[in-house]
Amino acid sequence: MSKCEQCIVRQFNSLKHLSKEELLRMSNCKTSKIIKKGEILFDEGEHINGVFCIKDGVCKVSKMSDNGRNQIVSLIQKGDLLGERSLISDEVSNLKAVALNDMEICFIPKDEIIRDLQKNNNFTMSVLKDMASSLKTADNLIVDMAQKTVKQRLAETLLHLETKFSTNTDGNINIQLSREDIANVIGTATESAIRLLSDLKKKKVIEFKGKDIKILNRIALEKMATGF
Amino acid sequence: MSKCEQCIVRQFNSLKHLSKEELLRMSNCKTSKIIKKGEILFDEGEHINGVFCIKDGVCKVSKMSDNGRNQIVSLIQKGDLLGERSLISDEVSNLKAVALNDMEICFIPKDEIIRDLQKNNNFTMSVLKDMASSLKTADNLIVDMAQKTVKQRLAETLLHLETKFSTNTDGNINIQLSREDIANVIGTATESAIRLLSDLKKKKVIEFKGKDIKILNRIALEKMATGF
DNA sequence: GTAAAAACCTGATAAATATCATATTTTAAA
DNA sequence: TTTAAAATATGATATTTATCAGGTTTTTAC
Numbered sequence: 198m199s200k201c202e203q204c205i206v207r208q209f210n211s212l213k214h215l216s217k218e219e220l221l222r223m224s225n226c227k228t229s230k231i232i233k234k235g236e237i238l239f240d241e242g243e244h245i246n247g248v249f250c251i252k253d254g255v256c257k258v259s260k261m262s263d264n265g266r267n268q269i270v271s272l273i274q275k276g277d278l279l280g281e282r283s284l285i286s287d288e289v290s291n292l293k294a295v296a297l298n299d300m301e302i303c304f305i306p307k308d309e310i311i312r313d314l315q316k317n318n319n320f321t322m323s324v325l326k327d328m329a330s331s332l333k334t335a336d337n338l339i340v341d342m343a344q345k346t347v348k349q350r351l352a353e354t355l356l357h358l359e360t361k362f363s364t365n366t367d368g369n370i371n372i373q374l375s376r377e378d379i380a381n382v383i384g385t386a387t388e389s390a391i392r393l394l395s396d397l398k399k400k401k402v403i404e405f406k407g408k409d410i411k412i413l414n415r416i417a418l419e420k421m422a423t424g425f
Numbered sequence: 426m427s428k429c430e431q432c433i434v435r436q437f438n439s440l441k442h443l444s445k446e447e448l449l450r451m452s453n454c455k456t457s458k459i460i461k462k463g464e465i466l467f468d469e470g471e472h473i474n475g476v477f478c479i480k481d482g483v484c485k486v487s488k489m490s491d492n493g494r495n496q497i498v499s500l501i502q503k504g505d506l507l508g509e510r511s512l513i514s515d516e517v518s519n520l521k522a523v524a525l526n527d528m529e530i531c532f533i534p535k536d537e538i539i540r541d542l543q544k545n546n547n548f549t550m551s552v553l554k555d556m557a558s559s560l561k562t563a564d565n566l567i568v569d570m571a572q573k574t575v576k577q578r579l580a581e582t583l584l585h586l587e588t589k590f591s592t593n594t595d596g597n598i599n600i601q602l603s604r605e606d607i608a609n610v611i612g613t614a615t616e617s618a619i620r621l622l623s624d625l626k627k628k629k630v631i632e633f634k635g636k637d638i639k640i641l642n643r644i645a646l647e648k649m650a651t652g653f
Numbered sequence: 654g655t656a657a658a659a660a661c662c663t664g665a666t667a668a669a670t671a672t673c674a675t676a677t678t679t680t681a682a683a
Numbered sequence: 684t685t686t687a688a689a690a691t692a693t694g695a696t697a698t699t700t701a702t703c704a705g706g707t708t709t710t711t712a713c
Contacts, residue, residue, distance in 0.1 A: 260564060262572035263651040270564050286557040291564065314550065321549050322542065328556045329514040335563035336488060336498050336520065342570035343612025344490035347700070376661065384571025386701055391662060407661090407709080423491040575670070604691065614671055619692060635679080635691090654713100661708065671698070678691065683684100 200224050201303075206252050209276030211323035219313055219320075227305045232256075238294035238302070239280070245290050247306045249279040254300030255362075255372060258292050259381065269381045270338075272297075272372070274362070281324060284310060297373065342384055345424070350383040351393050352421035355403065359412055369409040428452050429531075434480050437504030439551035447541055447548075455533045460484075466522035466530070467508070473518050475534045477507040482528030483590075483600060486520050487609065497609045498566075500525075500600070502590070509552060512538060525601065570612055573652070578611040579621050580649035583631065587640055597637040 202220040207213055215223065229252075232238060238256060239245050251273060258279070259269045270292065273279050283290045284307055314321050341350060355370075362371040374382070380390035394410075397403045402414045402421075412418060430448040435441055443451065457480075460466060466484060467473050479501060486507070487497045498520065501507050511518045512535055542549050569578060583598075590599040602610070608618035622638075625631045630642045630649075640646060 260568045262568050264572055264577075266572045268568040268571045270567050282557045282560050285553055286561065288561075291561055314553075315546055318543055318546065318549070321546070321553065325513055325542075325549065325553055325556065328553065328560060329510045332510050332556060332560055332563060333514065333516075333519055335560060335567060339498050339563060339566050339570055340488045340490050340496040342567055343496045344492055344494045349492075387660095388662080388702080389700060392700095395662075615690090616672080616692085617670060619690095620670095623692075657710100657712080659708105659710070661706100663706075664704090666701100666703080668701070669699080671696100673696080674694085676692080676694100678689100680687100680689070682687080 199229065201227065204252070204303075206250060206276050210250065210278045211320055211327055212250065212278070214319040214323050215313060215317060219317065223305055223309055223313075226309050227303045229301070229303050232296045232300040232302060234296050234298050236296050238296065238300075239290055240293045241291060242289050245280045245283045245307075247304050248281055248284055248310050249294075250303045250305060251275055251277050251279060252301040252303060254302075255297045256294045256300060257297055257378060257381075258294050260292050267381050268384055269378065270335075272358075272361070272382075278327070281310075281328070285314075285324075297378075345422075347383060347385045347389055348393055349422050349424060350385075351379075351390065351397075352418045354379070354383050355397075355410070355412060356415070356418050356422060358410075359415075364411070367409070368411045370411070373408040375408065427457065429455065432480070432531075434478060434504050438478065438506045439548055439555055440478065440506070442547040442551050443541060443545060447545065451533055451537055451541075454537050455531045457529070457531050460524045460528040460530060462524050462526050464524050466524065466528075467518055468521045469519060470517050473508045473511045473535075475532050476509055476512055476538050477522075478531045478533060479503055479505050479507060480529040480531060482530075483525045484522050484528060485525055485606060485609075486522045488520050495609050496612055497606065498563075500586075500589070500610075506555070509538075509556070513542075513552075525606075573650075575611060575613045575617055576621055577650050577652060578613075579607075579618065579625075580646045582607070582611050583625075583638070583640060584643070584646050584650060586638075587643075592639070595637070596639045598639070601636040603636065 201207060201212070201224045202217060232254070238249060241261060253275050255272060255274045257269050258271045258273055259267050261267055273294070279294060280290070314324065341353065345353070358372060359370050365371050376391050376394070377387045379394070380387040383390065394403070394405065398405060402417045404411050404413055429435060429440070429452045430445060460482070466477060469489060481503050483500060483502045485497045486499045486501055487495050489495055501522070507522060508518070542552065569581065573581070586600060587598050593599050604619050604622070605615045607622070608615040611618065622631070622633065626633060630645045632639050632641055
């Protein structure tokens with residue numbers, strides 16, 4: 198069993214505020230897992246009963262709409278925590294998480310986290326700050342979804358993906374999303390997403406080969422995203 | 426200066442977890458204010474520097490989109506706290522709050538709240554739970570905005586308004602929103618909102634006179650909201 | 654390597670929604 | 684009370700987006 202204290206990933210999230218003893222206890226009760234691409238970390242309606250700490254890989258977090266369409270509400274990557282919300286509100290998850298590539302995760306049981314939240318105020322405040330930050334992001338997303346066109350949302354999403362996942366040596370954005378995933382991020386039909394991507398390619402704003410997408414003209418995308 | 430300890434409103438939010446001494450200190454540093462209909466509690470980009478506790482009245486919380494359109498992200502009423510998010514993340518507000526009717530509020534300065542957050546774990550956990558609950562609501566709203574039609578969102582909003590603000594003796598929903606406000610809640614053009622409301626009236630699903638709206642057929646609205 | 658499945662793409666069309674124009678009603682102000 | 688302003692309403696039209704239908708390409712499984 199690997200030691201949480203020596204885990205570099207911990208530095209990227211609220212777990213960095215835990216003491217040596219707290220980390221030791223966590224090492225003893227956590228479980229490490231490999232999750233293959235396409236596998237489900239948890240589903241809507243499930244009791245999660247703990248928190249996932251993402252050591253490697255990326256997953257999509259989504260929710261089914263009443264109309265039977267899937268909306269991706271966030272993309273979670275190395276260093277992120279996942280599942281605190283359900284844990285804190287003590288409810289079943291309203292979201293589903295699916296691995297976009299092979300992942301390495303640690304699962305920390307609920308009781309351990311709750312204990313730390315009650316004992317370690319620095320940790321609690323850090324979780325609180327994360328939650329506040331997520332709430333701000335969520336509010337902004339609500340406004341975008343409600344007020345922006347699909348084209349604007351696509352432009353914004355491409356910029357956001359490049360910022361969040363950065364680019365590899367070829368200049369491609371470091372995440373592999375299917376056209377359907379992209380459509381489910383921006384909230385549109387898959388065909389619409391495909392069409393708009395093709396338009397952007399034709400206009401030399403982006404280029405792509407399969408799932409590898411490269412932004413050629415960031416300025417143009419920024420103008421598009423803000424509506425000018 | 427009124428005593429927080431005797432204030433009934435406190436029972437409805439996280440402040441109920443404060444001790445007698447904490448409440449006494451709060452009473453001494455808080456300020457009470459009357460805010461007239463249409464007045465701004467705080468604007469986008471402002472440092473809020475504290476938390477509002479709503480003693481009476483309702484306000485709309487909104488954000489400007491890049492396209493120059495306003496999106497209402499929540500409606501805050503008696504008993505709610507407002508402004509914790511900005512306070513916790515220590516940022517200027519990304520939202521604007523405007524009174525929908527005459528309001529009575531208490532403003533508790535930042536330092537006082539921060540002190541309580543650091544000293545009183547029950548209080549912190551309660552704020553954390555509130556935040557988790559808001560986050561869930563926000564995620565659901567993202568999905569609705571992205572995946573539902575304007576008609577579905579209107580149906581859902583009407584149901585939600587009735588649940589949240591309940592009805593008066595005439596059966597009208599206990600909140601006065603302009604057609605523009607309603608449009609800004611569901612994320613559509615004012616004309617579209619007006620048109621759809623008229624449709625619902627014609628179909629005897631609702632009736633209204635000016636801003637007084639009454640739901641006549643809740644089942645029909647529920648079906649509409651979920652897409653059947 | 655091949656077959657089947659899945660993903661991707663494009664066109665045609667329909668449906669939803671925004672926009673513009675203008676009329677009416679309600680509210681606020683003088 | 685009268686007038687001006689704001690809010691509400693409705694029609695006509697343009698734009699955006701979804702849906703359906705049919706392709707091609709890529710991936711997966713054997």
